[in-house]
Amino acid sequence: MLDLRAISRDPEPAVAALARRKDGSDERLRAALAARERLNALIPERDEARAARNAGSEAIAQAKRSGEDASAAIAQMQAVSARVKELEPEIARLEEEFNQLQVTLPNLTDPTAADEDTPIREWGERASEGRDHLELAGAMIDMEAGSKTSGPRFAYLKGDLVFLELALVRWTLEKLRGHGFEPVIPPVLVKEEALFGTGFLPDTEQQIYRLADDPLYLTGTSEVPLASLHAGEIMDEVPRRYAGFSPCFRREAGAAGKDTRGIFRVHQFDKVEMFAFVEPDQSAAEHERLLAIEEEILQGLHIPYRVVNIAVDDLGSSAAKKFDLEAWLPSQQKFRELTSTSNTTAFQSRRLNIRYRPDGGKPEFVHTLNGTAVAVGRTLIALMENHQTGDGGVEIPAVLQEWGAPARLG
Template identity: 90%
Template sequence: MLDLRAISRDPEPAVAALARRKDGSDERLRAALAARERLNAIRPELEAAQAERNAGAKAIGEAKRTGADASEAIAAMQAVSARVKELEPEKARLEEELRELEVTLPNLTDPTAADEDTPLREWGERAESGRDHLELAGAMVDMEAGSKVAGSRFAYLKGDLVFLELALVRWVMGKLRGHGFEPVIPPVLVKEEALFGTGFLPDTEQQIYRLADDPLYLTGTSEVPLASLHAGEIMDEVPRRYAGFSPCFRREAGAAGKDTRGIFRVHQFDKVEMFSFVEPSESPAEHERLLAIEEEILQGLGIPYRVVNIAVDDLGSSAAKKFDLEAWLPSQQRFRELTSTSNTTSFQARRLDIRYRPEGGKPEHVHTLNGTAVAVGRTLIALLENHQAEDGAVEIPSVLQEWGAPARLG
């Protein structure tokens, strides 16, 4: 949610920031500001007219009680009442118009966010060829059984691949705790308010599973319940950092025929998500901190990657700036998105009403940031393909063996 009061003092920078998105949100902002201005003009006039009407009604009652002539007071009150009847529906219409516009406005883009996807750096050596993850995993990824039981884009993971996933999650959670993140297993069913608060509604309805018999949704990321953990609160301290592990669910609407082979794009997957609540002045540094942790994880796993500053017209509604980490997949001979991290500034905090109290000051909205520590399915793909040996087996990094992963798969 944008701070329209602050923006109205100097709207052009905000309009320009939204114009970079190329989605019409700059014009919607102008319309919202115009509706707000008209509303602010009507409110005092309506309040004055209502007060005059009330005073007139009191004067008429007094005149009738004393037997005085009330005809002039009645005529005056009739005129005032007519004006109130004109203003009240106009006020209600403007309030509704403003509400409808406000919920469609995305976050302002950061000046340092890219105009087009911009690779910033690379790490690791790219393999020139290799078998894909389904060939390497063999029976440990059973797409046929997943399709039989749940439909397309579902899979069974079996055998040593299960121990590899569990080791990966445990290693990452331990690493994040060392960086000051509190481990959390959050709910994966949430109310509409939680999705609205994080900006997933009304922006991404087509991607979200909704229960038929209860007012609940399946989350596509633990960002949603982690953000709502302090909804409606004045936090006693910031920064606060959480690491949430959960299954995630996405309908992948609009992805028909795209990445249909294997477990790269599926409806259900596990993920460890980082989430931070910080003071506004600290959010740019926190964004770099989350990115550095994501890079540390991929380097620890020996997965070649590149960092990309994502184009503003590809940002979600809540993000002001986003970095993607794309892993190199030898079987495809290209980089593919593996993790990302976004600075959502005060956008989510305003929707969820999350504030902190600066020392000696009034409560202010915090800034929130999120970052994927490990998207398990895609990380398994990257591990298998980048650590395949000539004999067809996969050599597992030693950091995961310490947590129960096998030394070799296959």
Template identity: 45%
Template sequence: MIDLRFVREHPDAVRASQRARGADESVVDKLLAADADRRALVRRVDDLRAEQKDASQAVKKAGPDERPAVLERAKSLAAEVKQAEEELREADAALREIHLRIPNVVADDVPPGGEDDAVTLRTVGEVPAYDFDVRDHIEIGEALGAIDMERGAKVSGSRFYFLTGPGALLEFALAQLAISRAVAAGFTPVVAPALVRPEAMEGTGFLGEHDEEVYRIERDDLYLVGTSEVALAGMHSGEVLELDGPRRYAGWSSCFRREAGSYGKDTRGIIRVHWFDKVEMFSFCRPEETAAEHLRLLEWEEQFLQLLELPYRVVDIAAGDLGTSATRKYDIEAWFPSQGTYRELTSTSDCTTFQARRLNIRYRDADGRPQTAATLNGTLCAIARTIACLLEVHQQADGSVHVPAALRPWLGGVDRLTPGMTLQAAVPPA
């Protein structure tokens, strides 16, 4: 959640952020009103408790004639304190409810507008030209024996799939490459749980307006994560961290998304599915370090796509398309030949102190005082979507698929995937 003191001191900035997002400005005034009501009740409770304490002392000192009246006053004050404390609990709940509804404050130089208003910062790599009819990743994957959508739907329903043979090996190769790159960059690898408690989902901003996207296990009151960001953020909830520099994790987990409202968008294939595996970068740092850390996460994402020999562009996401927790977000969109356009492959978001404040994650400043930490996240590899892009970009006229050099160590050194290939050739020797 955003800093309440910032809202008190800069309400116009928060209203401007709401406008930029296309969100309700009136919640800012509602928050300020709820805050004022709560603070007034805090003063009232404090005053009544002081009066009650004085009355208790008066009872001890009262003479026989005064004692009944003094006792009555003490009893009356006790009832008033109880009533005021109940009103304060209700005011606390009302304040929290409205506070949670306000997303992070948008950074000043984020582009205005919505989904179609992202600004392209740079384009990297040449869009490939083909002298044959381009196939999409499902045609290629089925010919290779790498993707089975029909049986995925039979077992689990639409937007589920099997990765088989070389498709399964590509999954493992991409995961190995991503984790090894992250470890070399100083990240701690983490295999993160895919089921989390409501507090972790709420703390990272994935409930509320986003709960239609989330799978919930009602019997156990647990949620399936849409990204390991949720578990990685919650891992240090309620803790005070030593942050002499960013603390970085690379989390692997399965991810689950209902994709509510996305019917008709990429329904063919494994670009937009209900389940996929992902390697996610996550960083805890001091608030003044977030801008530089955000660019570092973006750089690592770009380096990874360059290793995969994929043409891409970097876009600065417009305010109206930012997630609840993000003050700024960069997407990397890779080229999909079958669609003749760039599609999102990875993203990275600066969440400043928004998530850490909800999750009570702090660090000690130079004077040893606890301060709210900052968090950032960045997708290093969303594996299913990356496989789709690899198959399309690197397709060959004979039905084979070029294997980028960076992946070959985890695929037995083979430089091409071919229909009917012997899988042993794509497995690293023992």
């Protein structure tokens, strides 16, 4: 949520920041500010009229008790009452308009966010060819059984691939703990307030599974419950960093073809997510820190990748800036999105009312950031395709073998 009070003092920079999104949010901001300005003028007038009406009622009653002529007081009160009746529906209309506009406003874009997807750097050697992950995994990925049980784009993972996933998750969590992140297994069913607080509502309703009989939603990322961990609090310590491991659920669509083949784009997947609460002047540095950790993980797994500064018109509503790490997939001969990290500044903390007290002073809103450490399914794809051998097998990096992964698949 934006600080419209502060923005109203000098709206043009904020309008310009939203105009970069090319989604009409700059015009919605202008409309919200206009509604707010009109409310600021009408509400005091209504309150004064109400007070005058109350005072008039008392004056009329007093005149009648004293046997005096109350006709002038009655006429004045009738005029004031008529004005109150005019103002109240107009104020109610403006409040509804303002509230509807306010919740649709995305975060202001960071000046350093790109106008179009911009590769920054690349690491590792691209393989020139290779089999895809379904060919390499064979019976260890059973899409047919998943579809029979749950529908398209669900899968059973079997055999050594299960131990590879568990080793990948454990290795990642240990690495993150070494960077100061507290491991968390959060709830995956959340209330509407948690999704609204993180900016997924109203914005991505079409991607979210909702329970029919309870007011709960399945989360598409543990960012949602991790952000709500301190909702309504004045935090006693920042920075605070968490590493959440959870299954994730998304109804996202995908074009038929490589995106929907195998486990690249499925409705259920596991993920390790980083989440940080920091002081506002530290969020830019924290964003770079999360990006560096994501790169460290991919380098530790020897997965070739590139870093991309994501275009502002492709940012989610809560993000001011976002980096993607795209892994090289030999079977597709292209880079594909594997992880991302976003700086959401104070957008989520305002919605969730999460503050800290700097040096014992007045509470201020924290900044929040998120970053995918490991999207398990896609990382398994990148591991298999980039570590495949000529005989159709896959050599597993030694760092994962130390946590129970097999030395080889196939």
